[in-house]
Every structure is written in C-alpha cells, then in structure tokens.
Amino acid sequence: MTMRILRNSELVEDEWTLIEDGRADIEAGPGKVIVTLARWRVEREALLRGHAAVGVLVPNTADIEVVFAEIEDRPLIVLQFPTFTDGRALSQAVVLRKRLGFRGELRAVGDVIRDLVFWLGRCGFDSIVPRKDQSLEGCREALREITVAYQAAADAHTPVWVRRRSGVVASH
C-alpha cells in the first residue's frame, strides 16, 4: 500500500513505511522504515539489522540540537505538524539545515495542507506528505507560489540586503 508524496518538487511513490510505537517492526518488512525517536533510542541495532534503512520521527517539542547527535547519520528525519498553524518544526528544520548541516531527506508530516507547503519548502523540507484530502498537484504548485524573498531561509534565496550590495540587482 504505497502513497504518493512530494519529493524534490516531484510527485513520487513513497518508499518509507511508518511503524507506530507498539507495533512489531517486523510487520513492516525489510524495506525502509520510520520509527519514533523513543524507539530508535531503545532498538537502534535491531532496527538497523532488520531494515534497508531507518528514518526517525522527532517530536516538534524536542531540542533538535540536543537530539541531533543521535540521528545525524540518518538518511531521513521526519518532523511533525500537529496542526498547520503550529510552526515549531519550521525552526527545527532551519536549525537542522543551516546550523547542524543535515543533508539527508527532511520530511514534513501531519496536518500538512497545500497552504503550508510553500513555507515548508523555504525552511528546507525536501519531502512533504500532504494531508490525505489535499490535491497533490496543488501542493506541488504551491512550492512556487512566491518566487522572490526578502530573507534567506534554508533555501536558495540570498537576503535582499546582500543582493542589493554592489548593485547586483538592476532596477527594472
């Protein structure tokens, strides 16, 4: 049972299976799995032996800088949006990307509506799992809703106060 998600601005089949706490991880098969941070701490070795890859789901209340030592080698870190208006994971993402230098896949899950997607993209999420009722095509379009930015986030933008130095920006 696969589902489509947004990854690197494309709609792709999701390769990862979330194993909820309390469920035997073996049920998920030998493929790529996501487990909670709590489980990762306890079952790390067994999980690595049993699966092709292990990603970790981090609560949005965690101090990402403290937790990072335990997950920095993970190919996937998953951050949570309990509601689309709860922006804590946006700061976790920016710190992961810009301060801690995490280069693996960074995924947003939860109450991810189309109108959150643009902000996720700017904060360094390259993997987005929209809420089930959302239009995937709409979510993909949302990534490019606004193409200019005043400030840099965890994205390709350069702050305007830097761009305007030495007349890089010609006035149109």
Added chain:
Amino acid sequence: MYRYDHIDRALVAQRVEQFRDQTRRYLAGELSEDEFRHLRLRNGLYQQRFAPMLRISVPYGLLESAQLRKMAHIVRKYDKGYGHFTTRQNIQLNWPKLEQVPDLLGELAEVQLHGIQACGNDTRNITSDYLAGAAADEHIDPRPYCELMRQYVTLNPEFYWLPRKFKFGFTGATVDRAATRTNDVAVHLVRRADGAIGYRFFVGGGLGRQPMLGQEMNPFVPESDLLRYACAILRTFNRFGRRDNIHKARIKIVLREWGYARFRAAIEEEYEKIKASAEGEELNLLPEDIERVRAHFPAPAYRPATEVSADIGGLAAADARFAAWIKRNVRTHKIPGYKIVFVSLKAPDHVPGDCTAEQFEALAEICDAYSFGELRSTYDQNLVLADVAERDLHEVWRRLDAVKLATPNIGLVTDIVSCPGLDFCGLANAGSIGVAQDIYRHFDTLDAQYEIGAIRITISGCMNGCGHHSVGHIGILGVDKHGEEWYQVTLGGSPGNDAAIGERIGRALARDEIADGVERLIRTYLELRFDEDETFIECYRRIGMAPFKERLYENEAEAAAA
C-alpha cells in the same frame, strides 16, 4: 519614503495572487472556514460583526500623497467612504466585500500598500516615532532600521506560524513617541560614548490580557546585529511560546513563567549561536546595507529660515481660533522656520480615528503643497504634517479647518483613543465609540479642556486592548456582564518614557455612569492638584488612588451609611 524596487514589487504582486487563489478556493469550498481564517488574517482580513475588516499596514506610520489619494479612491469604491486609523498607525476598512478583496489588494499594491501580516499569529506591522526625522530630541533616525526589520520579518517562512501575534516598536529619540515598551520587542536606537550606534532591546511587553511592559534584555547590541538579535528572540518564541492556550501564548508569558534570568540566558545563547554560524553571516548588516536604506529617507529640502519663518504671534492675535490651534496642535521643529503640525482626527461627533474620502484627498493636497508630500499616523489615532514652513501655517490651518481636521485638542481630554468596539468588532464585549462621544460631550468647551490640560483617556471594547486602555491616564475597558455593557476604570497608565500599566480603581461602572464617573475623577484632580502645572498623571502619582476612588464611589458610601 522607502521606494520599492522590482524585488519588493514582485513580492507584493505575487502575494496578491497567492491570496486571490486562496479566496477562490475558499469560495469554491476547497478550504475550510478555519483554514481560510488563518490565511486571510495573514493578509489583513478579519471577520467583524457585519462584514470583513481589512487592516492595511502603514509601515512605521509613514504615508505619502499618492497613497492618500489611493485611499480616497479605495474607501469610495470598496467601502462606505471612510477609513479608520488605529493605535498601531494602520488603516482599517470596515465594509469591504470578501470577493472584492483580492482586487482591492491589487490596487493597494500599486502604491506600496498591503495587508501582509496585518493580523494573525505572525510579526505585525512595525510601529515607530511619528516625528522621525523632524524632532529635536532625536539622536538616530529609526526609519532605516524599521525598514530593514520590515524586510527581514515579511514572509519570513520560519516565523510565519508563530504561537501568537508579535509586535516591534522602534524609537531613536529621547522621548518615546511609539509606546515602544507595550510591544513584544522594543528597539531603542542608542549611541555609545565612542560614537558607535547600537540597539537597546526590551522584550516581553504586550497589552491585552495581563498587560506588561517590555524588560531590558540587552543594553547594547551592535548596529550590525539588528537581525541576528531579532532572529534569536523570534526563534526562542517560536520554539517555546505556549500553543495550548491562546490567552497565554504571547512572549510575555514565556518571560513570566521562566523568570528573567532563564529567559535572557536563552535569548543570549541563541544569539551567540547565530553569530557563530553561516546564518549569522547572512544576517550581518554591513554599514553600506544600512546606508543604502538610509538614503531612502533623505532630509527634506528645507529652505533657509529667513525665507520661511513668519510672525505667528501676529497672525494668532488676529484670530482666536487660529491661536487655539497653534497653541494645541503645533509643535517645535528641529529646523528653524519650520513647525510640526498635528492633524486631529477627534472632531466633535466624529468617531476617533476615522477619516473620510474627502479628508484623505484634502490631506494629499495639503501635504503635497506644504509638507514635502508626506504624512504620518500616530498611535493616538491622529496624523502629523511633519515639516510645515511657518509662513504656511495659516493656510494649512484654513485648509484643515475646512475639512474638520483642525480641532485644537491634541493631548487634551477630548483627544480620546478608542478602538472600534462593539459597533464593528467581532471580539468586542462592549461599545467604545459611544462612550468616547459621551465623554467628549461632557468636556466639549475649550475652556474646560484647557483648564484640565494634558490627559490621556483610552477606551477598549474588550480585553485585547486595541484602544490601549492599560496605558491611559484614565483607562476604560468594556466588559460584558450578563449581556450588559459595563466599564472597568484604571488610573495611572502611561505609554511613554514613564510607561506604566494602569491600576484598577474599583467596581465597574454602568454605561450611563461612565461619563459622569470620568468627570468625578477629573474634578478630583482639579481640586487636589498642586498647581496648574501639575498634570493629571503627575497629580495621581503624587496623591495616589484613594482620593479618586473615594470621589468616584461617594454616592455608594453615602447609601451604605444611610
């Protein structure tokens, strides 16, 4: 005036289209009521009692004539012919139609106006000194720094979904004319003994429930680090601000729950980490970055005093109404031969802060002809022509008077600050405009007003405190008691350098008691003041609450004794 380049223009234009699509999806049923609410708030659109309210940001209270003309057009085309200036120096429209709002925003964008982050849990419009550039007590013009901060926080993705609204107030003068410490963050531009410019940061202010004044977090952040320090504060708030209870979600609650030492340590630690990282490099402001923005705010082309000064005393002697206006609405300018003119939006039988299409147009013409094309809005819901030549004062007065904008009451008892209250606002518990008008009529004669002198009466229709009741000398808060409108009175609040939160005097007053109650408080002051130079607030601070309380409730004491 800050001038957009193609980046600013593209950003606002694309933002309008983003909102147009959101509105379309909402009207098509693709977005739920609650989802759309959060999106429209971030574009300034609030649901009021009868219609949506659109709040238009006026960055640091600075407007120019083209914007005023556009506002005249907008209020005629999309509203009922008037707009309303708020205590955050913004403009609100009370009657736009939802489906027309994207077009309205498109028209506003033509003159650098928008509703981006005017409401919602995000960083709001930045407020500042309405006399920036014109006041003699200014050591550093705050406008370039406000503009840099505006750019940093506008559509900043990390801080777009904060726990609660977040407000900045800036000043660079000795006198705080921006109520800065009522903001989540107050930035005071300072110059150190060695000449270096920096920022004195206060954090944790906020009106509304549990009003508090900001506390000093850092006495001197270097000029290069404005955005770095702001990032540290915003990130700390985004991570730790409470999201379980909307009434405890402001940053002031984090400060209160953690205590000052822990709170300050957290911000300083984040600031140090930012400085040490690549992010800190991006946020580092070079002197040229600041100079480039400063160049958007050149000093006006003032003319020599010999060409522009005038014998105001002579003109005033010939006309008592002009004389009254000069006395109350005109202030000293830093440049000889020029004056600062306050435009009163507190005419009799007028809603405080309202401005009609005709008034917008007249103001556009007046500021073009006599004040270098610019106008400022104040947090007292008045306007300012900052650079008027003395020789033009009489003509400016005549023209303002013709459109009822020359009431000589700045800073007096009828210069009442009031939110829209229950007449418009969906949050309000009680009316505030009617109360303002009752009090106004009580003290309408100019002689009575001059006798009372400087006093600040502020009225909010609910706990959210848009009418700044917590920082009024006499603050009035509307509350709902079993479906009736009642009013709690506080004394001793102040927004400026002597900032203080007012103290509650006693039981709430009924709607029909309030104007008489205010009169009792003022009579108490007139009887007990040391001399005519002692203002209401000075008198209150000297004699305390007791005499005012005794007088306000004396009938009850008599009734109880009988």
